[in-house]
Structure formats: structure tokens, C-alpha cells
Amino acid sequence: MSGQQRELTMRFLAEPTDVNYGGKVHGGMVMKWIDQAGYAAAVGWSGHYSVTVAVGGIRFVAPIHISDLVTVRTKLVYTGSSSMHFAVDVKARDPMGGEERLCTHCIIVFVAMGQQVPARPVPVPPWTPTSEDDQRLAEYALKVMELSKGIEATIEAIAG
Numbered sequence: 026m027s028g029q030q031r032e033l034t035m036r037f038l039a040e041p042t043d044v045n046y047g048g049k050v051h052g053g054m055v056m057k058w059i060d061q062a063g064y065a066a067a068v069g070w071s072g073h074y075s076v077t078v079a080v081g082g083i084r085f086v087a088p089i090h091i092s093d094l095v096t097v098r099t100k101l102v103y104t105g106s107s108s109m110h111f112a113v114d115v116k117a118r119d120p121m122g123g124e125e126r127l128c129t130h131c132i133i134v135f136v137a138m139g140q141q142v143p144a145r146p147v148p149v150p151p152w153t154p155t156s157e158d159d160q161r162l163a164e165y166a167l168k169v170m171e172l173s174k175g176i177e178a179t180i181e182a183i184a185g
């Protein structure tokens with residue numbers, strides 16, 4: 026498939042309307058940016074419309090200030106049959122100067138969907154990690170999803 030790329034970067038400007046009660050960018054907006062970048066990365070990799078199935082290991086490390094230039098970087102770290110797992114870093118900096126800061130990181134998982142009605146998951150081109158770093162990232166993504174599936178199962182068992 027042509028045009029496939031493993032990494033994708035999107036940039037956003039934190040607007041005054043993105044503010045939370047403490048005067049910083051609210052977490053929901055950061056998650057929206059992550060979802061948008063993940064969507065662009067997933068459809069680019071798979072060539073199919075894709076849906077978010079899970080977000081795991083999300084950590085808000087530092088706040089984003091209004092008027093910051095925000096950079097969202099996605100890196101494909103694992104593919105299953107229909108799923109694509111991306112490691113996402115969100116960094117921000119004052120566009121008038123200053124250091125870029127890591128603000129949020131997570132793993133987001135998309136599933137490629139076919140065109141039939143109702144739509145069902147379809148296979149994606151595989152990503153095969155070769156370097157040690159890539160193998161570690163793939164293992165990390167799988168661990169995060171195992172943990173989050175485990176939490177779901179526990180909640181279901183408790184809630185009945």
C-alpha cells in the first residue's frame with residue numbers, strides 16, 4: 026500500500042475556549058487532539074475507516090497553557106489482526122519561545138472497519154518490530170491493554 030507511514034505529527038494551538046476551571050487546557054481537549062491524531066494515523070496506515078476501541082496508560086504529566094503550541098506525535102507500536110496500537114506523546118511550548126514540555130502520554134488503539142453493513146473489523150497491514158526499542162514498545166502496548174481489559178472484566182464482575 027502506498028503512503029503508509031508509521032509516525033504522524035499534528036499541531037494545534039491551545040485556544041482560550043479550551044480552558045478548564047484552573048486556567049489551563051482541559052483534559053477532554055487533550056484527549057480530543059489525541060483521538061484526532063490517532064484517527065489520521067490509523068486510516069493512513071490501514072487505508073480503512075477506523076474507530077477508537079480503547080485508550081490506556083494515559084498520564085497527564087504537565088499542564089498545557091492557553092496559547093501554547095501543542096504537538097501530538099503518534100507512533101505505531103503494535104498491530105493485531107484488525108487493531109493498531111499507537112504510542113502518543115503530547116508536548117507543548119510557548120510559541121514565542123521556551124522549552125517544549127512533555128504534557129501527556131498514552132496508548133490509543135484503533136480498529137479498521139470494513140464497508141459492509143453492519144461494519145465489521147477488517148485486517149490491517151502488519152507492523153513487525155525489529156529493534157529492541159520497538160519490541161519493548163510493542164510489549165508495553167500489549168501490557169497496557171491487558172491491564173485495561175482486566176479492569177473491564179473486574180468491573181463487569183462487580184457490577185454483575
Ligand SMILES: CC(C)(COP(=O)(O)OP(=O)(O)OC[C@H]1O[C@@H](n2cnc3c(N)ncnc32)[C@H](O)[C@@H]1OP(=O)(O)O)[C@@H](O)C(=O)NCCC(=O)NCCS
Nearest residue numbers: 076077078079104105106107108109134136146170173174
Ligand atoms: C471496535 C469494535 C467494532 C470491536 O468490536 P468487537 O466485537 O470487539 O470485535 P472483535 O472481537 O473482532 O475485536 C476487534 C479488535 O478489537 C480489539 N479489542 C476489542 N476490545 C478491546 C479492548 N478493550 N482493548 C483493546 N483492543 C480491544 C480486539 O483485540 C480485536 O483486535 P485484533 O483484531 O487486532 O485481534 C466495537 O467495539 C465498536 O464498534 N466499538 C465502538 C467504537 C466507537 O464508536 N469508537 C468511537 C468512540 S469515541
